Amino acid sequence: MEKxxxxxxGEFKESSDKTTFDAVNPYSGxxxxxxxxxxxxxxxxxxxxxxxxxxxxxxxELPRSERSRIMKQIVDKINExxxxxxxxxxxxxxxxxxKAGEDVYLSARSMNYFAKMADVDLDENIEGLSRPGVxxxxxxxxxxxxxxxxxxxxxxxxxxxxxxxxxxxAGCTVILKPAQxxxxxxxxxxxxxxxTDMPKGVVNIISGSGSIIGNELVNNAxxxxxxxxxxxxxxxxxxxxxxxxxxxxxxxxGGKSANIVLDDADIDMSVDGAxxxxxxxxxxxxxGGTRLLVHEKIYDEFIAKLKSKVSKxxxxxxxxxxxDNGPVINRKQFDLVMNYIKAGKEEGAEVxxxxxxxxxxxxLIEPTVFVNVxxxxxxxxxxxxxxxxxxxxFKDDEEAVRIANDSIYGLGGGVWxxxxxxxxxxxxxxxxxTVWINDYHLMNxxxxxxxxxxxxxxxxxxxxxxxxxxxxxHIHIDEIKDLNKKTWYKTVVPD
Ligand code: NAD
Numbered sequence: 001m002e003k004x005x006x007x008x009x010g011e012f013k014e015s016s017d018k019t020t021f022d023a024v025n026p027y028s029g030x031x032x033x034x035x036x037x038x039x040x041x042x043x044x045x046x047x048x049x050x051x052x053x054x055x056x057x058x059x060x061e062l063p064r065s066e067r068s069r070i071m072k073q074i075v076d077k078i079n080e081x082x083x084x085x086x087x088x089x090x091x092x093x094x095x096x097x098x099k100a101g102e103d104v105y106l107s108a109r110s111m112n113y114f115a116k117m118a119d120v121d122l123d124e125n126i127e128g129l130s131r132p133g134v135x136x137x138x139x140x141x142x143x144x145x146x147x148x149x150x151x152x153x154x155x156x157x158x159x160x161x162x163x164x165x166x167x168x169x170a171g172c173t174v175i176l177k178p179a180q181x182x183x184x185x186x187x188x189x190x191x192x193x194x195x196t197d198m199p200k201g202v203v204n205i206i207s208g209s210g211s212i213i214g215n216e217l218v219n220n221a222x223x224x225x226x227x228x229x230x231x232x233x234x235x236x237x238x239x240x241x242x243x244x245x246x247x248x249x250x251x252x253x254g255g256k257s258a259n260i261v262l263d264d265a266d267i268d269m270s271v272d273g274a275x276x277x278x279x280x281x282x283x284x285x286x287x288g289g290t291r292l293l294v295h296e297k298i299y300d301e302f303i304a305k306l307k308s309k310v311s312k313x314x315x316x317x318x319x320x321x322x323x324d325n326g327p328v329i330n331r332k333q334f335d336l337v338m339n340y341i342k343a344g345k346e347e348g349a350e351v352x353x354x355x356x357x358x359x360x361x362x363x364l365i366e367p368t369v370f371v372n373v374x375x376x377x378x379x380x381x382x383x384x385x386x387x388x389x390x391x392x393x394f395k396d397d398e399e400a401v402r403i404a405n406d407s408i409y410g411l412g413g414g415v416w417x418x419x420x421x422x423x424x425x426x427x428x429x430x431x432x433x434t435v436w437i438n439d440y441h442l443m444n445x446x447x448x449x450x451x452x453x454x455x456x457x458x459x460x461x462x463x464x465x466x467x468x469x470x471x472x473x474h475i476h477i478d479e480i481k482d483l484n485k486k487t488w489y490k491t492v493v494p495d
Contacts, residue, residue: 001031001032001033001034002032002033002034003020003033003034003035003036004033004034004035004036004183004184004187004188004190004207005036006036006038006042006046006205006206006207007187007190007191007193007194007203007204007205007206008042008045008046008049008204008206009045009046009049009052009053009200009201009204010194010198010199010200010201011200012190012194013036014036015036015037015038015039015042015208016039016041016042016045017039019036019037019039020034020035020036020037021034021035021037021180021207021208022034022035023035023091023092023183023184024330025091025092025094026093026094026326026327026328026329026330026362026363027094027317027318027319027326027327027362027363027364028362029361029362032091032092033184035183035184035187035207036207037207037208037209038206038207038208038212038213039208039212039213040212040213040215040216042206042208042213043175043177043206043208043212043213043216043217043220044216044220046175046204046206047146047148047175047216047217047220047222047223048222049200049201049204050146050147050173050174050175050201050202050204050222050223051146051173051222052201053173053199053200053201053202054143054145054146054172054173058199058201058202059168059171059172059173059199059202060142060143060171060172060173062199064118064119064120064121065119067118067119067168067169067171068115068116068118068119069197070196070197070198071111071114071115071118071165071168071169072112072115073195073196073197073198074111074115074189074192074193074196074198075108075111075112075115077192077193077195077196078104078107078108078111078161078189078192079108081188081192082101082104082105082108084188085104085107085157085185085188086100086101086103086104087100088184088185088188089103089104089156089157089184089185090318090319090326091184091319092156092182092183092184092185093153093154093155093156093181093182093329094282094318094326094327094328094329094363095281095318095326096281096318096323096324096325096326097318097319097320097321097323098321098323099280099281100318103155103157103158104157106158106443107157107158107160107161109445110158110161110162110165110443110445110461111161111164111165113165113445113446114161114164114165114166114168114169114445114466115165115169117166117169117463117466118168118169122141122463122466122467122470123138123139123140123141124138124139125137125138125139126138126139126474134478134479134480135476135477135478135479136476136477136479137474137475137476137477138474138475138477139472139473139474140472140473140474140475141170141467141470141471141472141473142171142470142471142473143170143171143172143469143470143471144170144172144224144225144248144469144470144471145172145173145223145224145225146172146173146174146175146222146223146224146225147163147167147172147173147174147175147223147224147225147226147227147469148174148175148177148217148218148220148223148225148226148227149163149164149167149174149175149176149177149226149227149228150177150210150214150217150218150226150227150228150229150230150238151163151176151177151178151179151186151228151229151230152179152229152230152231153179153180153181153182153329154281154284154285154286154329154385155281155285156178156179156182156183156184156185156186157185157186157189159178159229160176160178160185160186160189161189162229162460162461163176163227163229163460164176164189164203166227166460166461166465166466166468166469167225167227167469168202168203169466169469170466170467170469170470171469171470172224172225172469173201173202173203173204174202174203174204175204175205175206175217175223176203176204176205176206177205177206177207177208177210177213177214177217178205178207179210179230180207180208180209180210181329181330182329183207186205186207187205187207189205190203190205193205210230210234214238215241218238218241218242218247219241219244221244221245223247224247224248225247225248225249225250225468225469226238226242226247226248226249226250227249227250227468227469228249228250228251228252229251229252229253229286230252230253231253231254231383232253232254232383232408232409232454232455235251235253235456238251239251239457248468249457249458250450250456250457250458250459250460250468251451251456251457251458252286252449252450252451252455252456252458252460253286253411253451253454253455253456254286254383254409254411254454254455255286255287255288255290255383255409255410255411255412255451255455256290256291256380256381256382256383256407256408256409257277257287257288257289257290257291257409257411257412257413257414257432258289258291258292258293258400258403258404258407258413258414258430258432259273259274259277259278259289259291259292259293259413259414259416259440260293260394260400260404260413260414260415260416260426261274261292261293261294261295261298261302261416262295262397262400262415262416262417262419262422262423262426263295263296263297263298264417264418264419264422265295265298265416265417265418265438266416266418267298267301267302267305268305269416269438270302270416270438271302271305271306271309272309273414273416273438273439273440274289274292274306274389274416275306275309275310275313275367276440276441277289277292277414277440277441278290278292278367278387278388278389279310279313279324279325279367279387279389280440280441282325282326282327282328282365282386282387283367283384283385283386283387283388283389284328284329284333284385284386285441286383286411286412286455287411287412287434287441287449288412288441289412289413289414289440290383290384290388290389290390291375291380291390291392291403291404291407292389292390292391292392293391293392293393293394293400293403293404294391294392294393294394295393295394295395295400296393296394296395299393303352303371303391306352306369306391307352307353307369310352310353310354310367310369310389311353311354313325313367315358315364315365315366315367316358316364324367325364325365325366325367325387326364327362327363327364328363328364328365328386328387329363330363331363333363333385333386334357334360334363334365336384336385336386337365337384337385337386337387337388338357338365340378340379340382340384340386340388341355341365341368341388343378343379344370344373344377344378344379344388344390347377347378347379348372348377349370349371349372349373349377349379349390350370350371350372351368351369351370352369352370352371352391353366353367353368353369354366354367354368354369354387355368365386365387366387367387367389368387368388368389369389369391370388370389370390370391371391373390373391373392374392375392375403375406377390380392381407381408383409397422397425397426400426401426401429401430404430404432405429405430405431407453408453408454409432409451409453409454409455410430410431410432410433410451410452410453410454410455411432411433411434411450411451411452411455411456412432412433412434412435412436412440413427413430413432413434413435413436414435414436414437414439414440415427415430415435415436415437415438416437416438417437417438420437423437423438424437431452431453432451432452432455433448433449433450433451433452433455433456433459434447434449443461444461444462445461445462446461446462447461447462448460448461448462448464448465449461449465
């Protein structure tokens with residue numbers, strides 16, 4: 001059986017107490033790998049390694065082109081190992097093999113974007129400040145330092161890349177901690193990075209418990225920044241614990257996004273889009289369109305088509321290329337999702353299709369659509385992270401926006417319409433970080449992604465995402481070298 005070790009300071013090692021945990025295939029229940037379980041001491045060790053590497057300048061002072069070249073080597077390694085990575089991702093996370101293949105492709109693409117960006121100078125000359133004509137003002141973007149990167153279980157490899165990419169492009173050194181449920185592909189990534197010219201200690205990857213090693217990263221005064229993706233609940237804990245040394249934090253947290261179908265939408269396309277928005281990766285997506293808002297004028301036709309489409313989805317073995325819906329991640333999540341189905345029924349919503357488990361032992365849950373939902377119900381308010389869609393009827397655009405915004409979250413959202421201007425007006429009124437018009441889920445490496453309200457703090461992707469791993473430094477250079485010519489405050493004193 002494959003065994004993965006901790007990756008600290010460019011070396012693979014057992015955890016200090018030699019303990020391991022199992023990688024379990026959620027569909028088959030098979031244990032297919034063992035992973036060294038880092039202790040708090042190991043986490044401290046990884047922080048020391050990253051700190052030393054950062055302070056030495058071995059990465060931050062490397063010419064940008066060189067950092068970019070090494071990051072491109074990671075892209076090549078991901079591409080060379082794409083098939084194996086996709087297989088492991090599907091085995092570890094229950095992702096359908098189709099989606100896992102796409103995830104690997106997108107991971108390589110995102111890393112390539114960040115590799116290119118590593119070579120871009122984000123420093124600026126600021127015009128028109130201080131004393132024009134006699135001073136120069138430079139805005140430098142310096143790496144924030146040591147970054148602790150903590151990720152969830154739903155998109156293990158993609159999340160790893162989305163965190164490593166901007167941090168490394170900015171010149172930070174890192175400690176990456178994958179979720180314990182899905183640590184395999186991050187550990188594979190450690191092996192691939194080790195084959196590149198990445199200097200020792202710049203990338204450290206350790207697996208284990210969030211409350212032990214995640215917590216250590218958050219509390220450790222030698223860590224300057226935490227980049228976190230996960231639940232809003234853990235995000236809040238991190239925010240409190242990071243206050244110790246006033247760490248910079250980026251939090252990408254939960255969502256309950258509204259997907260709005262207007263009465264002028266192409267019905268067939270928006271039905272397809274609604275299914276994709278809600279049931280992609282068994283609904284285990286933070287930005288998923290889990291509240292579907294449908295205009296009353298097209299409601300009956302839309303619902304009939306939605307029922308037909310969802311009831312034909314194939315739930316089963318994620319390794320089967322024809323499967324649309326694989327298992328949920330683990331027993332705990334299975335029970336949680338089934339309880340939401342129960343709660344939906346108890347609150348008076350009606351199951352349009354689905355609602356059952358075809359095979360409990362394989363953690364399968366049918367894609368489930370609830371109708372007769374109102375926005376006060378638990379299934380409309382709480383993030384479920386499973387294949388459950390809540391459909392709400394609305395009468396006009398104003399009401400749609402009001403319902404969409406009536407949520408503690410604000411991560412994603414969609415609008416389906418043939419009228420771009422109308423859709424754009426709604427998109428602008430939605431208090432959320434991303435809105436797709438006639439599409440869903442699509443990430444753009446250049447476009448910032450993140451949450452309003454309790455969906456998070458900060459942004460990933462694009463220049464905004466890289467800036468999250470930098471400190472802005474203003475350098476003022478006064479060109480007057482003669483004291484007698486200095487004006488000091490005189491320039492701002494009125495005559
Ligand atoms: P989680 O919050 O339970 O765990 C996320 C990570 O935090 C894991 O690595 C975990 O080990 C670690 N962790 C747990 N307790 C910690 C602590 N006290 N200190 C430091 N680290 C700790 O989330 P999850 O169950 O793995 O993932 C599902 C959640 O992630 C959902 O709420 C989902 O919306 C969210 N998510 C958000 C985004 C986004 O971009 N906004 C993307 C994917 C998932």
